[in-house]
Amino acid sequence: MTTNDHDELTHPRGTQSIDFSMVLASAVHDMKNSLGMLLNSLDELRQEQTDTIGDSPRFNTLQYEAERMHNDLVQLLGIYRLGENNLSAHVEEHFVPDFLAQQMARHTPLLEGMGIELAIESDDINGFFDEDLLTGVLNNTINNAIRYTKSMIKLTAAMHNDFLVIGVEDDGDGYPENMQHNGTPSFKSLNFNSGSTSLGLFFASSVAQLHSNGDRHGYIKLHNDGRLGGGVFEIWLP
Amino acid sequence: MTEPTSNAIGANFGKLSYLVVDDFENFRLSMRQILRNCGADKIESVANASAAVQYCAYNHVDVVLCDYNLGEGKNGQHILEELRHKKLLKRSSLFLMVTAETSKEMVMGAREYQPDGYLTKPINRAMLEKRLGGLIAQRNALLPINREIDRENFPEAISLCLQTLPSQPRYKTWLMKTLADLYYQVGDFSHALKIHDDVLSQRDLSWARLGRGKILIANQNYDEAAATLKALVSQHPDYMEAYDLLAEALEKQGRPTQAQQILEKAAEHSPNALLRHKHLAVLASSNQDMPTASKAWRQTVSLGTYSIHDNSEHYLALGQSLSDLSEGDSSNEGTAHADEALTILRRMEKRFAGQENIKLRSRIVQSRVHAGQDRMNEAQNALDSVADELDPDLMPPEACLDYAKTLFRLGREADAKGLLNALALRCSDNPPLLQKIESLLDEPVGFRQKLQARSLNREGIKAFEAGNLEEAVTTFNRALDIVPSHASLNLNLVQVLMKQYQGTAGDRELLKRCEKCLEKLADLPEQHRQHRRLISLRKKLEGMMS
Numbered sequence: 087m088t089t090n091d092h093d094e095l096t097h098p099r100g101t102q103s104i105d106f107s108m109v110l111a112s113a114v115h116d117m118k119n120s121l122g123m124l125l126n127s128l129d130e131l132r133q134e135q136t137d138t139i140g141d142s143p144r145f146n147t148l149q150y151e152a153e154r155m156h157n158d159l160v161q162l163l164g165i166y167r168l169g170e171n172n173l174s175a176h177v178e179e180h181f182v183p184d185f186l187a188q189q190m191a192r193h194t195p196l197l198e199g200m201g202i203e204l205a206i207e208s209d210d211i212n213g214f215f216d217e218d219l220l221t222g223v224l225n226n227t228i229n230n231a232i233r234y235t236k237s238m239i240k241l242t243a244a245m246h247n248d249f250l251v252i253g254v255e256d257d258g259d260g261y262p263e264n265m266q267h268n269g270t271p272s273f274k275s276l277n278f279n280s281g282s283t284s285l286g287l288f289f290a291s292s293v294a295q296l297h298s299n300g301d302r303h304g305y306i307k308l309h310n311d312g313r314l315g316g317g318v319f320e321i322w323l324p
Numbered sequence: 325m326t327e328p329t330s331n332a333i334g335a336n337f338g339k340l341s342y343l344v345v346d347d348f349e350n351f352r353l354s355m356r357q358i359l360r361n362c363g364a365d366k367i368e369s370v371a372n373a374s375a376a377v378q379y380c381a382y383n384h385v386d387v388v389l390c391d392y393n394l395g396e397g398k399n400g401q402h403i404l405e406e407l408r409h410k411k412l413l414k415r416s417s418l419f420l421m422v423t424a425e426t427s428k429e430m431v432m433g434a435r436e437y438q439p440d441g442y443l444t445k446p447i448n449r450a451m452l453e454k455r456l457g458g459l460i461a462q463r464n465a466l467l468p469i470n471r472e473i474d475r476e477n478f479p480e481a482i483s484l485c486l487q488t489l490p491s492q493p494r495y496k497t498w499l500m501k502t503l504a505d506l507y508y509q510v511g512d513f514s515h516a517l518k519i520h521d522d523v524l525s526q527r528d529l530s531w532a533r534l535g536r537g538k539i540l541i542a543n544q545n546y547d548e549a550a551a552t553l554k555a556l557v558s559q560h561p562d563y564m565e566a567y568d569l570l571a572e573a574l575e576k577q578g579r580p581t582q583a584q585q586i587l588e589k590a591a592e593h594s595p596n597a598l599l600r601h602k603h604l605a606v607l608a609s610s611n612q613d614m615p616t617a618s619k620a621w622r623q624t625v626s627l628g629t630y631s632i633h634d635n636s637e638h639y640l641a642l643g644q645s646l647s648d649l650s651e652g653d654s655s656n657e658g659t660a661h662a663d664e665a666l667t668i669l670r671r672m673e674k675r676f677a678g679q680e681n682i683k684l685r686s687r688i689v690q691s692r693v694h695a696g697q698d699r700m701n702e703a704q705n706a707l708d709s710v711a712d713e714l715d716p717d718l719m720p721p722e723a724c725l726d727y728a729k730t731l732f733r734l735g736r737e738a739d740a741k742g743l744l745n746a747l748a749l750r751c752s753d754n755p756p757l758l759q760k761i762e763s764l765l766d767e768p769v770g771f772r773q774k775l776q777a778r779s780l781n782r783e784g785i786k787a788f789e790a791g792n793l794e795e796a797v798t799t800f801n802r803a804l805d806i807v808p809s810h811a812s813l814n815l816n817l818v819q820v821l822m823k824q825y826q827g828t829a830g831d832r833e834l835l836k837r838c839e840k841c842l843e844k845l846a847d848l849p850e851q852h853r854q855h856r857r858l859i860s861l862r863k864k865l866e867g868m869m870s
Contacts (some may be wrong), residue, residue, distance in 0.1 A: 126446035130354055133448075174560040175531055183861040187454050194450035212493060213526060299527060 118159035161289040175216040175296040208243035213250040226286040234258035249322045260310035299324035339365035341388035344369035373398035380412040398630040408437045416470040549573040598627040619643045639672035651696035695733040730769040777806040813856040814841040
């Protein structure tokens with residue numbers, strides 16, 4: 087795993103007035119680091135206490151929720167930098183199966199604890215993308231899938247119409263009708279009342295947009311037509 | 325359908341030797357355990373930087389897993405720089421930076437040595453196995469190439485890269501980057517350029533555009549380089565290396581002010597990059613922007629505390645720019661700058677006590693600082709404390725130059741000029757130094773006066789070009805009040821006066837004033853850039869007077 091969030095803030099110099107979003111971002115950064123330490127301890131605890139913790143649902147919840155918060159904060163920082171116009175995609179060529187295997191590895195202890203199967207189905211292809219940004223997107227999407235799946239999650243990758251399509255599928259109930267679309271959710275359409283802010287989708291879609299090749303840009307697609315029967319998240323990269 | 329990393333990974337892990345660097349014992353133990361579970365056997369762990377460097381000095385290490393944050397003192401980046409700089413770690417060895425917080429500040433801090441990979445805490449076994457396993461597989465596949473690079477056998481490394489390219493599509497980016505870099509190293513710019521152009525013809529990748537900019541600079545195609553890099557920076561405002569190169573291109577284009585602005589922006593984004601701050605400091609000093617220069621030198625000095633790049637020159641330069649800043653400024657700010665300069669110089673004497681001439685260099689500047697604060701006794705005392713070393717024939721040229729500057733401040737102009745003339749004779753084969761001597765002789769004043777005189781000079785030229793001769797004369801005279809011996813300023817004035825003479829019905833007074841200007845330059849040495857101009861104007865004047 088490489089760095090998955092470009093998030094350090096530059097310090098304002100000589101400005102006296104309080105820039106609230108800046109203050110907020112600093113606080114988020116701090117919280118994110120604390121959670122990182124917490125997650126580290128949880129991982130170690132799981133290793134040390136395999137016998138007693140094993141598949142304890144409460145321990146799994148603890149780890150899952152901490153992971154979720156961590157992801158949210160990483161995305162908040164990403165969105166902050168997006169707003170500051172300080173986020174760009176550093177596209178390089180990567181061997182896709184290797185990349186997906188690394189993404190999977192991060193979630194292995196929790197998935198084992200929860201008894202969820204995780205598989206990779208990828209062609210042997212090279213793809214062009216910003217590794218760090220995509221890691222952020224996939225962390226969040228996999229985390230989301232963990233929440234809704236019954237027993238299995240699958241990472242897929244293939245070329246379609248000259249786009250690299252990376253997908254995350256699960257065997258849960260799938261996305262509700264109103265969420266299935268392809269395109270860009272705008273920030274205004276986020277519904278804070280429904281409990282799901284779709285922050286993750288907004289971030290994913292922004293990251294997809296940052297990827298371009300000539301005049302083609304990336305986008306995301308949500309549907310329920312996967313082979314596992316649940317929801318399918320796809321990020322299409324030109 | 326793939327199982328991406330081979331099943332033989334256990335064997336891969338087992339063959340290599342590891343060093344774990346972390347200040348927490350718990351983490352060292354758990355890392356050791358994870359490595360063991362992956363099949364590793366030769367594992368050593370240490371708690372701090374000096375132990376890590378020490379270990380690598382006497383043992384072969386294939387993989388270093390180093391925590392970035394090691395508490396007080398050196399951090400992971402310092403260790404990486406020291407290991408690579410002292411060549412205690414081969415190119416074929418892997419250095420992985422372990423970070424609890426992946427901070428951009430840190431990642432972008434490095435200007436040269438970068439780690440082979442990052443590991444983000446929390447680290448579990450599956451992650452390490454995949455990440456490190458992948459890097460080890462890559463290392464093994466590329467080992468023959470890296471071995472030749474370690475031996476500096478670049479032509480062989482190039483042909484190995486070319487051979488490997490078709491068979492290892494997985495490492496294509498690495499191979500292309502390395503190949504381009506190798507061509508660059510051996511000076512084959514056209515092949516290096518072709519690699520980047522080929523990559524770019526397929527896809528717009530920022531690393532290839534950066535590489536292209538670098539080659540264009542090497543080819544002295546500064547305009548195209550600057551244009552390429554400007555576009556890159558505007559598209560990728562977080563790509564620090566692009567800023568460095570853009571600044572270089574602008575500098576070579578003769579646009580030092582723009583170059584400085586670019587570096588200021590980059591330094592703000594990456595507050596930990598010592599070499600970047602140093603570059604900015606040097607540039608700002610030559611732009612006579614002393615506040616910025618002082619700030620950047622201050623940063624360079626403080627980042628040097630634990631760095632392999634630490635150098636007494638940074639302290640000296642900080643002392644010098646603070647001295648410039650404080651000169652003749654008795655406000656609170658001025659005295660604060662003077663005090664800071666003295667503190668820094670004293671610290672330099674202690675920190676680099678064994679270094680030759682260190683006390684001499686320090687006291688020369690200290691004396692100037694005192695003089696700038698009107699403390700003439702202290703200024704003299706500072707020089708007296710190194711009296712036995714103040715021998716113009718034995719001092720290194722740079723120290724001589726600095727000494728002359730101090731002598732000017734102490735009002736000992738004749739001594740200063742004598743010293744500089746002797747130095748020019750001694751170093752007649754050193755054009756950059758001669759230029760510095762000329763500049764000092766031209767402008768033996770503080771930077772504020774220098775800037776004022778320069779801007780007056782520009783105004784005068786503008787007035788002359790617009791045909792306002794009277795205004796040009798007044799302006800050049802005002803500039804000469806500040807720097808009376810400035811060669812090109814005096815010659816500028818002569819030219820305007822001659823033109824005025826031609827326009828009037830032979831006002832001999834004007835020619836006399838020309839004569840006076842030229843007299844001031846009577847002892848202008850032959851190698852001076854303005855010497856030929858002086859001779860031709862002198863002849864012209866003689867013609868007009870006869």
